[in-house]
Amino acid sequence: MMEAYDRFELLINDQVVKTPVAIASMAGIVDAAYVLERAAHVGVAFIGGYSIDGPTLEASRRMAEDGRKEFLYADPIEALGHEIDALKESSVVAGINLRGSTPAAYAGVASAFEDRVVYEIDAHCRQSPMLNAGCGEYLLHHPDALVEIIRALKAEDVTVSVKVRAGVAANDADLARTVWKAGADILHVDLMDYGHNKLRQIRNASPLTLIANNSINTFDRAMDAFSHGADLVSLARKSDPWTLAGLDAAITRAADEGGWYNAPKQLCRGGDIRALAFCCMPVKACPLIPTLERIGLSRKEYLKLKQEAVKGTALENGKTTCFGSLAWCCKISSPCMFRNMTLENVGLSAREYMRCKHRLSEKIMHRIFDEKETADESS
Template identity: 40%
Template sequence: MFRPRLALASLSGEADADWALAAADHVGAAFLGGIALDEASREAAREMVADRDRNEFLPPDPIAFVDDQLAELDGAPVRAGVNVRSATVEPIRDAARICADHDAVLEINAHCRQEELCAAGCGQTLLRDADRLCEYVRAASDAGATVSVKVRTEVPGVDLPETARRVAEAGADAVHVDAMDSEAVVADVVDRADAFVIANNGVRDRESVAEYVDHGADAVSVGRPSDDPEVLARVRAAIEDVVAAEAHS
C-alpha cells in the first residue's frame, strides 16, 4: 500500500498538505484530517472548537477542501489519505470519489471518542454499529477509492477483531488500529481481517516498532510526534530494519 511502511496519523486541525509535505522524506503515507463532512459532524466540530479550544478543519465546502488538499500532494513522494467523519453515508461517497481521482486513501473515522462526535453518530459510535460502518465502507469502495478504517481498542462491548473482519469483507483495504494499551489486539485483528494493518499508539523507537511487527502489523503510524523529524527518521530506520529482518528470518 505504501513504502516505507510508516504513516502519519491524522491530527484534527493540523494534518494538512503542508504537514504531509514536511515529512515526505521520512514516511510512505500521510492521513490528512480529520475532516467533518456533513452538517451533523461539522456542528459537533464547531462545538469542540468553542467548548474545548480544539483545532478543527471547518472549511466552507469540505469536499472542495479535500480536493484542493489532495491536489497539493499530487506527484509528491508520499501516499495521501484523508480521514473523514460523517453521520451520513452520502458525503463518504462524495469524498471517496475525490480520493479515487487523486489515488488517495479514504479513511473512515470510527476512532474519535469525543462526546460531541459520538452524539452526532460519528467516531467510535460506528464501532458499536458495524452494519452502518460496513455501509460506509461499501459506499467508499464502490466509488473507487482505496479504503482504510481507523479504529481503536478498548471500546466496551466491541469485538474489534470481528468488526475488522467485517469491514475487510465489506471492501476495506486497510485497518488502522489505535492500540491504546492493548497492543496484543493488533495480532487478533491481523488474524481475523484480510486487510493491510497499520498499528498506531506509542510508536517512537525500534522497540515499539518491533512489538507491532511481531504482532503482525504491516505498517506503523506516528501521531503527535509527526512534526518531529528526529522521531520520524528513527522510526523509519526501525521499520525498515525490522521488516527486513522479518523477511529474512
C-alpha cells in the same frame, strides 16, 4: 521506488509504500503542509480528520468552541481539493480521514476525488458532538452503519481504511472480520493500552493491511508491532521529523539485513498465524495443534498446504533437516545446525531464506482467508 518495493513489498492504493512508517490524522493539525515537512521519512499519511457534511461540520464548530483544534471551512470538497493537490507531487501515499453523518456524504467525497487518495473512515473520535452526529466511536457500537459506509465508498471503486480504537467494539476480532467482509482494505488500530496481544488477535481475524498506532515511536516498539501482525506503524503526537527519520532508517536497515521486515515471532513464542510458515509437522503437543483447530485446518490439510506451497521453491530442499524439507524449519533467529547446513549446501542466504518463508506465509494466509472463506460461503 522499486528498491523500496523490493525491500518492503508494500502497495497501498496501487502505489509503492517507501517505508512502513505512517502519520496518523490529528484534527486541526495534520494537513498537507504538516505532511510535506516530514515527507522524506514517511510512506503513508492520513490528513484530517475532516468533517464533510452539515452535522459533522456543526460538531466541529462546537468542539472548536470548547478549545479543540479543528479544520473549519465553508466547502468541504473545495478545501479537500486544495490539500490533495498539494500532496500530489509527494512520494507519500495520501489518505484523508473523514467524518460524515451518512454513507452518501462519504460517497460524495469519493466521487469528487476518485482514486487519488485513500479514504479513511473515522470510527475513532470519541467527542460527544461527533458521536451525536453518527460518526467516530458511534460506528463501533453500530457496526451495521459502518458496513454501509464502507460499501458506499467501495461502490466508488476506491481504497478504504477504517480507523478504530481498540477495546471499544464488543469484540475487536469480530469487528476486524466485519470490516474485511464489508470490503475495506486497511484497518488502522489505535491500540490504546492493549499492546501486542490485541494486535495479534486482530491479525488472526482478517488479512487486511494492518496499521498499528499509539505510542509506537521507537524502533523496539515498531518491531514488536511488526512481529505481532502490523504491516505499518503510525505516529501522531510524536510524528516529529527527528523521530520519523530515526524510525525510517532503523526499519530500513533491519529489512535489508533480515529479508522480511515484519516477520512474526514463532507460534510457540506468541506469534500470529503468519508464523505457521515456521512451524514443524504436527507431531507433538505444542501451540500449533490448537491454532490449527481454531482456524479450521485439519493436520492433514496443513501438511498438504505446506508441501504444495513449497513445490518448485528453495524451501522444498532439506533432506537432512528434521522433517526432510525447509518447509518445516524455524525462523532464522532460532539456532539450528541442520537448517543452516542445508542453506549452505543449496546456496541460500539467511536473508533469502526469510524471503522464501514470507512467500510461504502469503500462500498460507491466502488459503486461510480467501480460499477457505470462499469454500465456507459456497457450502
